[in-house]
Structures are given as C-alpha cells and as structure tokens.
Amino acid sequence: MNRILIVGTGLIGASVGLALRAAGYEGEIFGTGPREETLKIAQEMKAIDSWAIGTDADELAKKSDVILLAGPVLTIQDWMQRLAPILGEHQLVTDVGSTKLLIAEQAKQLFNQPGRARFLPGHPMAGKESGGAAQAEATLFNNAMWLFCPITQEGSLEQDFRNWVSKLGTRTMDLDPAHHDELVAWLSHLPQMLATALSASLEERFGKDEKTRAELNAIGGRALREMTRLGASPYSMWRDIAITNAEPIADTLHALEQRIAHLRENLKTPILREEFEQANELRKPRP
Amino acid sequence: MNRILIVGTGLIGASVGLALRAAGYEGEIFGTGPREETLKIAQEMKAIDSWAIGTDADELAKKSDVILLAGPVLTIQDWMQRLAPILGEHQLVTDVGSTKLLIAEQAKQLFNQPGRARFLPGHPMAGKESGGAAQAEATLFNNAMWLFCPITQEGSLEQDFRNWVSKLGTRTMDLDPAHHDELVAWLSHLPQMLATALSASLEERFGKDEKTRAELNAIGGRALREMTRLGASPYSMWRDIAITNAEPIADTLHALEQRIAHLRENLKTPILREEFEQANELRKPRP
Numbered sequence: 001m002n003r004i005l006i007v008g009t010g011l012i013g014a015s016v017g018l019a020l021r022a023a024g025y026e027g028e029i030f031g032t033g034p035r036e037e038t039l040k041i042a043q044e045m046k047a048i049d050s051w052a053i054g055t056d057a058d059e060l061a062k063k064s065d066v067i068l069l070a071g072p073v074l075t076i077q078d079w080m081q082r083l084a085p086i087l088g089e090h091q092l093v094t095d096v097g098s099t100k101l102l103i104a105e106q107a108k109q110l111f112n113q114p115g116r117a118r119f120l121p122g123h124p125m126a127g128k129e130s131g132g133a134a135q136a137e138a139t140l141f142n143n144a145m146w147l148f149c150p151i152t153q154e155g156s157l158e159q160d161f162r163n164w165v166s167k168l169g170t171r172t173m174d175l176d177p178a179h180h181d182e183l184v185a186w187l188s189h190l191p192q193m194l195a196t197a198l199s200a201s202l203e204e205r206f207g208k209d210e211k212t213r214a215e216l217n218a219i220g221g222r223a224l225r226e227m228t229r230l231g232a233s234p235y236s237m238w239r240d241i242a243i244t245n246a247e248p249i250a251d252t253l254h255a256l257e258q259r260i261a262h263l264r265e266n267l268k269t270p271i272l273r274e275e276f277e278q279a280n281e282l283r284k285p286r287p
Numbered sequence: 288m289n290r291i292l293i294v295g296t297g298l299i300g301a302s303v304g305l306a307l308r309a310a311g312y313e314g315e316i317f318g319t320g321p322r323e324e325t326l327k328i329a330q331e332m333k334a335i336d337s338w339a340i341g342t343d344a345d346e347l348a349k350k351s352d353v354i355l356l357a358g359p360v361l362t363i364q365d366w367m368q369r370l371a372p373i374l375g376e377h378q379l380v381t382d383v384g385s386t387k388l389l390i391a392e393q394a395k396q397l398f399n400q401p402g403r404a405r406f407l408p409g410h411p412m413a414g415k416e417s418g419g420a421a422q423a424e425a426t427l428f429n430n431a432m433w434l435f436c437p438i439t440q441e442g443s444l445e446q447d448f449r450n451w452v453s454k455l456g457t458r459t460m461d462l463d464p465a466h467h468d469e470l471v472a473w474l475s476h477l478p479q480m481l482a483t484a485l486s487a488s489l490e491e492r493f494g495k496d497e498k499t500r501a502e503l504n505a506i507g508g509r510a511l512r513e514m515t516r517l518g519a520s521p522y523s524m525w526r527d528i529a530i531t532n533a534e535p536i537a538d539t540l541h542a543l544e545q546r547i548a549h550l551r552e553n554l555k556t557p558i559l560r561e562e563f564e565q566a567n568e569l570r571k572p573r574p
Contacts, residue, residue, distance in 0.1 A: 191510045196550065197547045197566075198478070198481060199567075200569075201539075201546050202473065206473075215470055219460075226513045226514070226517075227478040227513070228569060231566040233563070235559065235563035242559055243555050256547065260543060260547075261540075279484075282489055283518065
C-alpha cells in the first residue's frame, strides 16, 4: 500500500489519514469528496497530501493501491458504482460504512471478478457526537473495534491494509455481513432509536412552554441526561443507516415495544421482579 | 427542631443525619428501622446519636420534634399508620418517599387535624446505584433537588425543617402531589423502565452463550453502556415506586410504545427526520 485515496474526508476519513501518518505510514495519501472546503481542511490538518474533485478524482483513484470509501452508506454505494468500471485487479477498495449487507451484496456484483478491483467491507466503530474534518483526530481509533466482513479469499493488499488498521490501535473482528447488521441493530441502532424516541416524547411533553421546560431542567438528573444524550444525534448521520438496515432495526424495535408493553402490564405484579432480574444479568461479571 | 428521629437509616436516612451534623445541627438525632445491623452502622458513622427498635422506637418518636420517614414508599406508609395515633400536634412528620400522591392522600387522613401531628411530604432527588447505610455521605444532597408537596398551611416546624434542608446544599421546589408523580414518571421512572426493558431484551438476545456475549462486549460501545447502566438497578428499589405510581408510569410507557412504533414504521420515510429533529430540540440552548 504505497498510495491510498480517502473518499470523503469528514471525521472518519480525515482521522484515518492522521492516524496512518501517526502510525508511520510514509506513502501518499490522496483525498476526494463532494466539497472543496472539507478537502482543504483535511489537507491543512495533514490528513491528506493532495486532493482532487469531480472527474479529476478518477485519476487519483486509478493510481492508488487502496481506495477507502468513507461517508454515509448510500454515498459509499454511489462511489462503488462510479469506481468499479475504472479500477483494476491490482487495486483494493474498502469502506467504513455503518451497515454491511447491502454494500457486501453490491460488492459481489461489482468487484472481486476478472478485470475488477477487490473489495473488503469494513466498519470502524468510532465516532463523535458531531462530525466533520475539523473534529478529526489521529487517536480516534485507539482501542476502537474495526469490524471486517470479508466476502472473498483475501490477498496481499488486504493483508497490508489490515496490518495498517491494527497499527492504528484498533481491535478487529471478522463477521458475516448479515450477522454484522443484526448485531449493530441491537447494540448501536436500537439504543439510538430509543434515545431519539425518548427525547422526542419528552420534547413533546415539556417543550411547550418555559414553565414546564424549567421543571424538566430542575428535576431531571443524571439518569435522564444519559438516556437522552444520543437524542442530539443528527438525522444526517442516521438516515442511511435506517434505510439500509431497516429490517433488522425494525425487528429490534418491535421486540422492545413488546417488552415495554409487558413491563407496563406488570407494574403491580411479581413479573416486574423477573424483568429487573433479567436486566441485572446483563452487566454481571461472569465466573 | 431540637430532636429528630430518622426512621430507616439506609443511604438516604443516614446521609440526612451526616449532612445535618455537617451543616451545624446540634440537636439530638435518633434512629430506628427494621434492622439492628443498619442502625449500628449508622451510629458508628455518627449519622445518628442513639437508636431503638420495635416498640421502644415509639418512645423516641414521642419525644422528637421532627420524624423523618426514609425508605421505600410502602414502608413509609406503614410507619404513617403506626405513628399517627401516638404523636401530637406539636410534632412534624416528613418523608423522603419517591412517589407522593398516595402518601399525601394518606397524610390528609391521618395527620394535620386536631390532636394529630403535622405532615409535610418530601422527596430528595438523590441516590446512588447501590443503597445501604455504609454508602451514606454528608455531601449526598449538595446541589440535589429536594421536592416538597405541602398539603396544608405550614407552621414554624415546617419552616425550621425547610431551613435545615436548604443548609444541606439542596435546591427546593414545591409541587402538587399528583403533578409531582406525573413529572417523576416522565423524568425518572420512564428512563429506568426503558433501561430495564432494553437490558432485559439484550440479555435475552446475548446472554445465551459465551460466544454471543463476547460479541456484545466486543462491539457495544459508550452508547450501549449509557443506555443500559440503569439496567443494574435492583427491583427492591423500584417495586414500591412501580406499585404506587403505576398509572402515570403506564401512561408514559404507552406513549413511548407508540412513539417507537411510529419510528419503526418510518425508518425509510422522511418522517424519521421529523422525529430526529424533535429529539434534537430537547437539549438545544434556549434564547
């Protein structure tokens, strides 16, 4: 991996550039993306060495060993369509998309075949409450989990890229794409949707005037702050996740609706004890 | 207030004793409760000066100016029944129960009438994940909100007790008992029940074997930890709250079920944006 192109130099993409440099990567780092402004910030931060935009980006892609697609899932899918015909067998495309099944399915159609580049679906589980190149950090992936969903036998470029990912301080794990999407539905998307639902409900109840909002602020404590922090997450970060992982997310939401209804129907019965005890088990240390 | 009896010297009761002393209270502090062991711990910590148990506790109650009922709501209600006939007009009973409507209703029956003691319903919003006298701290109420739900014109003993509560570093607010219960259903009980439902659902999904539990631990991040921390809350702390505030809690849970179903049905539609934007409003700074 002597040349890498980072497509989308927002928080994750620019952090990959910074982290590669911090880990001793001496090859070239190119950047592209939809907005010049973002690319300039990334270049000033030294997350990328140079950048191009529009059709000039195709030339950068053609001369890179690895192309890292960063950004929302639907944008990644657009880039896959655009790049597949112009890349060759000696190149690797990988991505950082939050959902993996649709990307893996599309990759099987477009890549990993004679004359086409290779594709390794990936998902670094790192982020911040607000995105953007200016928030990027070389340490963003320290101790973070970088998931991979390999869809084909891997070659030396994949090994090279994985080595660099490890040097960023990550832990890694390989998962089947559908299993990945079901796991992140439970462990990431469900908590987000719950916090959104709770925050929106509280806003409806307490947002109408200053008096009720003052009661919320005066009485709500740590528990409420924690359970609603994710309510501040922007739709722009979640739209593509909801669209591309709708079925697994819907399954977890439906399971939770039933669980909440069960609690509601048993507030005065000993079944409530069983629910609390099952919940208590989640964080208990194992022997 | 020259003599105060703290009934129930667990986390809250013992902390009140310690906090009063730290605030310069020089009167006597008596203790009583169901278990000798707890009272001994509270005495060793100097949260109480002396204690009695069983019928001897009645004598302590009779010679106290203020009787503070600490503990679960149903236990507080038992003590109200027991103490009402043996106390007199010159005495004030107050409590720290988490729900207020049933206690206020019972207080109207048993107190605040000729020959009977006065009653001031109260609710300090302070606590820790685990209870017990050994966890008590003089600083537990620093910056905490201590709610009151007065049910009658207040006299000098109420003023005296309120002054001491302010000296503990609290903020205070007066609320109608039914309004109190509806507010805490939204701001405290609903977040708890949600965390319990989420944790129990995750335990059902991931608790079955070591492999799936390892995936949970490897992939779950800060968002998941925050949204499930309250899942560790013990049933023993929540049983009486659920029983005595069942209807307001059920209303909030039902509203949330509908909200989650609405999200679930709109994962792929622009209505999801409206839900995120309404949620975003909750924590936005106001002009």
